[in-house]
Amino acid sequence: MxxxxxxxxxxxxxxxxxxxxxxxxxxxxxxxxxxxxxxxxxxxxxxxxxxxxxxxxxxxxxxxxxxxxxxxxxxxxxxxxxxxxxxxxxxxxxxxxxxxxxxxxxxxxxxxxxxxxxxxxxxxxLPLYEYASLNREIGVPHQMPNIIGGGATMGDEGWKGRTPDIQDHIILAVGCQSTYEEMLCVSDVFHRTGILLQEADPNFTGGRDEEYCWLPGLDDVTCLDVLKQACDEVADARGVAFRLGLDVGAADLWDEEKGVYVYLKEGIVRTPDEHATYLASLIDHYNLFYIEDSFFEDHVELYVEQMQQYGNRVLVSGDDLLAGNLQRLEKMAGRCAINAAVIKLNMAGTVTRTRKFVEMCKKNGFSTIGSCRTYDSPDDTMADLIVAWGCNAYKCGSPAGGEHAAKYNRYIRIDKKLGEIPTFATFPGVKP
Known part of the structure; x- marks a missing residue:
């Protein structure tokens, strides 16, 4: 330049x-x-x-x-x-x-x-998304908010065992014509889920975790049932479809000393193979589109097996698995362990290293999922960079919360600048 x-x-x-x-x-x-x-x-x-x-x-x-x-x-x-x-x-x-x-x-x-x-x-x-795009074609990422929380994002350690074991219960709206419509649909699901959780959990008082996701005292299967019901109701009303996803946050479940995955809410421990079988049952039963950090970071063989079984129809994504590290990314690409990667700036440390990480993902045919951190600020820089780098989706806590709204509203503004009907980024090899 x-x-x-x-x-x-x-x-x-x-x-x-x-x-x-x-x-x-x-x-x-x-x-x-x-x-x-x-x-x-x-x-x-x-x-x-x-x-x-x-x-x-x-x-x-x-x-x-x-x-x-x-x-x-x-x-x-x-x-x-x-x-x-x-x-x-x-x-x-x-x-x-x-x-x-x-x-x-x-x-x-x-x-x-x-x-x-x-x-x-x-x-x-220039707006940052245009400056940082390096003249690439720009597409608006899909929004994939978390609706029900659990796991490591629930806040104080004292909550463990009282809330869902899996970290994030995620949705993706399919068939929307704009970012605003996407956010309208997922916000409807968010509010409807809050109402349904009150019916499913008599003790639920509207509590949320530190990403503003609902935090009921229910197990993960019940949470997925409630979330699916909310999605079905909003889908009928809005004329769109929804897909479900999970950020398992498996590192938080893994007990290194005992060699098992500990589900405190369920009161169950699972061996690595039993844990993999359980996740497979959730993928099949709920037709999941996205699953992130399914296993502890060193259980690469289990990622490989999950990819072999589901990689043609599910985004098998790495966050803690990769940590924005190019060497880890190359290793997982070589093993065919994932087909998607989470993008976080402070995992890599700089704009340049994060951009190179995204470029390596694209070179390997991976979908890229931009993400904020649990303790984020109302700065919206990340939204511009995710658009500039052509990431496929963005997940940033629930639709509620000022630091989240800052990013979502920035996407809406960019959407309007790009045209009335934006080009949504597609997911390589997997259809939502």
Whole structure:
């Protein structure tokens, strides 16, 4: 890209903010000669972190990140061109000295990297999704919100065994003509599910987890039955169809010492083979379209078997399994263990590394599923990048919650800018 003189960085500043779960986070302001832009990172809760994830914050936590950005990183970035994204992102790795951001933390790099990208786009007078698209054809991703929660996203550890064992119960609307219509349909399902849960669980008082998903005291099969009923009712009313999906969050179920998957709500332990058989029964009975993190990260053979059985009709997706790591992705591609991957910026640490991860997914014919983190902020940068990179879908908690609405509403605005009838991204090899 031709260098633009007014994209020269003249200041970088980090400050404290709060995320959507009332926990400290940070915001980075990058100022160029013609633009002043803020970006906020996604805070990641260690309880929902995968075995292979990078380190999120340096020593000192959020304040440690702020101190690094306002000193060493600021000094190195001033005078550089904001549109030199790959060079700047490489600088973060150089400052850190490790591939896993063990010293400065992934959120330190992620927040600054996003702010630089937004500043470069603003300097050129372009929306971020257009600037970052590299002239690729742009398609609007499908929205795949979580409706019922459980597992690692339920909040305090004391809730374990009192709520569903599986982490996320997900839906996809099929047949919509716009992002707004998609969100209207899934929001209807969200509200209808809340009503049906009150009928299924007399003790349910409308509680939600930290992703604003409903959190009943029911087992997963009952939750799927309720969710299917809500989808069927809304499908009849709206003239669309729905598919169900799961983020199993299996790492949270796995007991390494005992060698079993522990379902506390059901009061059952399952061997790895029994766990695989149980998931297969859910896929078959509910005609699931999507299943994520079905097994503990090192149980690759079980992923391979699941792909052999269902890979032609189900998105078998990796999140904790991959952790935004190119080496892990190459390994799983070589084993034919998955056909979809979750995209999270602070797993990779920078815009450049995340983009390369997406490109590697596409090279292997994988669907790409953009995602926020449990402790996210109302920043909408991720939405622009997911559109720019041509990701197939986006999942970000429930339709409720300010940090989620910020992204969903950004997709709606981009949708309107792209045309009256947007081109939804398709799923390679699998039809919803």
């Amino acid at each position: 031709k260098e633009i003189s007014d994209s020269t960085i003249v200041d970088v500043h980090a400050r404290r903010i709060f995320d959507g779960c009332a926990r400290p986070s940070l915001e980075v302001v990058v100022t160029t000669k013609s633009a002043r832009v803020c970006a906020a990172p996604s805070y990641s809760d260690p309880r929902s972190s995968g075995k292979y994830e990078i380190r999120h914050f340096p020593n000192g936590g959020v304040q440690g990140s702020i101190d690094l950005i306002n000193s060493i990183i600021r000094e190195r970035l001033i005078g550089m061109k904001a549109d030199s994204q790959e060079e700047i992102d490489g600088l973060f790795l150089d400052i850190d000295g490790t591939e896993g951001f063990e010293n400065i933390g992934g959120n330190t790099a992620e927040a600054t990297s996003m702010a630089v990208a937004k500043a470069a786009a603003a300097s050129l007078g």
